Amino acid sequence: MNSCKGIKLLVLLSVFMHFCAFSQTSTSEQACMKGSPDGCFNRALDYYDGAGVPQDIAKAVSFFSKACELGLSNSCMNAAMIAKSGGGNLAPDIELATVNFERACGLGVAQGCDNAFYYRGNEKSPVYNPAKGMLVVKNACAIGNENACFWGLYRAFDGKKGEFPNLIDKKEAAWFGEFTCRKYNDSLGCHTAETYFADPSSPGFDAEKGLLYSKLSCDTYSSSVSCYNVGSIYWQIEERNLTSQYLQKACDLGYAKSCQYAKDWREYAQKLTAYEEQKAKNDALINGALSQGQYGQAVSAAIHQLRSQEYVEKAVLATSRAGAMGQVNTNDLYVIASWFSSGPVRGAADSEMSARGTGLEGTFGEGTNTAGAADARWKAAYGGNMPSPSSSASAPSIKPMPSAAEISAQTREKYRYAHCVMSGSNTSAKVCNR
Incomplete structure (x- = not known):
């Protein structure tokens, strides 16, 4: 009678433990279905170890793969390594292993990158696929696989000398x-x-x-x-x-x-x-005179020493702004009027000659200062030809250089x-x- 009670107690205890295990594994599977990588991982361990359920390696790999898809890198490697060797009711599956190695690589696992690169990039591999290899080779290269770096370079550069044109x-x-x-x-x-x-x-x-x-x-x-x-x-x-x-x-x-x-x-x-x-x-010559208030000297130097319209413009405008046009010699005003047919420099010269009541014909008027007439009047008044601006003051130029574009x-x-x-x-x- 006591032995029967013992058997009943053992059976009840066994049923209770089985129920608890079933409850736990069912909870893990439910969590997995709701997107929990840990739930998938735990359910995979149940099937791999036969904990509370009959051992099923194929299901274990399936749940490891699911956890991998949800971002659990160690689960990727578990799925890949088991699928690679096979076991129990699962025959070796290199394609499945490689897919999980690729996922592990994408999650930063160096071993996953090395294996994925080997299986996709090795011509002797049963799952050799250069196009898929290009999808993982950058990660393998970045993580430190030197062979992957050059494998990718040669194929992306010229398709390995034209062997893989679609990879260029x-x-x-x-x-x-x-x-x-x-x-x-x-x-x-x-x-x-x-x-x-x-x-x-x-x-x-x-x-x-x-x-x-x-x-x-x-x-x-x-x-x-x-x-x-x-x-x-x-x-x-x-x-x-x-x-x-x-x-x-x-x-x-x-x-x-x-x-x-x-x-x-x-x-x-x-x-x-x-x-x-x-x-x-030249800058020192003109700037020095202007800085010392020698405006007439600056204008004269720009005309007679430098023969430069650029420096005449600079000197005249500075002189005009300073209200010092009275320092400019009349003959220099004539030259300015001759060199500039319009604009602020010509306007400054016109204004000053008008204020003096003088011009190239005694009174300065519009239309009386054509280039030829001005030069003739200058020659009559001062002897020789009126100074003309130099054509050599501009910076040298060089022709554009052709390039790839x-x-x-x-x-x-x-x-x-x-x-x-x-x-x-x-x-x-x-x-x-x-």
């Missing part, structure tokens, strides 16, 4: 190019990034990156075309020393197209340097900004202070 993608190639250039010092990577970012017609044009990778390709790998491109960028923003340096380097590396441009630029730079030195002296004024400003703010920039350069 300039934007993707530039991403891999940046990574392999900066991290692995790869010349193809630098060149790929350069061609994408430095070309103003590219949808990914970026002046700072373009200049950076062009310089890397030139300075580190002695790419003659890259040196020429760097020179053309500096040409556009008129950074003289660097223009000469890179154009000549391209020439020395065998890029014949650059040699004539290097010569043209040297000659232009020499002329411009001479012009700027002379202009500095026409560089607009906006692009020049972007390159100027890139040159002046990127790491290693010479912010004291003149071009950076404009």
Whole structure:
């Protein structure tokens, strides 16, 4: 009788424990169906361990996969590793394993990226698929898989020499190019990034990156075309020393197209340097007189020494603003009237001659100061010809340099900004202070 009671107690205890386990697993499954990754994970463990339910590896992997889809990275790896080897009622399933490795990779698991890349990118893999490989290879590369970086670069750059034309993608190639250039010092990577970012017609044009990778390709790998491109960028923003340096380097590396441009630029730079030195002296001459209140002397120097309409305009307007037109010689007023047919400078001269009651014919009137008549009257009054403005005062110019694409004024400003703010920039350069 006592033994029967014991058997009844054991049966009741067993039923109670089974009910509790069923209740727990049912709760986990319900939570999973409501979107709980932990609920899915716990239910997967139930089926994997046979806890409260018959062991079912296929269902375990299904619930691990569901938890993976909901963002639980360790569940992705569980599903992938079990599916890879199989077990119980689940035969090895490499495709299912790879899908979960891919999901793990997307969640930042390095091992998941390595495995996904191996199965999608290895030609001997039963689930080899280059197109799907391109979807995971960036993550694998970013996490530190060097082989993945170059695998992606070669296919995005030229489809692995045309083998996979549908994988060619300039934007993707530039991403891999940046990574392999900066991290692995790869010349193809630098060149790929350069061609994408430095070309103003590219949808990914970026002046700072373009200049950076062009310089890397030139300075580190002695790419003659890259040196020429760097020179053309500096040409556009008129950074003289660097223009000469890179154009000549391209020439020395065998890029014949650059040699004539290097010569043209040297000659232009020499002329411009001479012009700027002379202009500095001219500025000092006129500014010095104006700052000392010697307005008549400033106007006279601009006419007779510099023979420059630019400096005459500057001196006359400053003199007019100071109310000092009375300091200007009458003969200089005649020259001003001859050099300027209209505008504020001519108006200042007219006003002063009218105030003096004098003009080229005794009284200054409209229509009496044609260029020929003025010169004849000057010759009669002062002897010789009236001074004429010099035609050599303007800065030298240089013909535009052709590049891979026409560089607009906006692009020049972007390159100027890139040159002046990127790491290693010479912010004291003149071009950076404009």
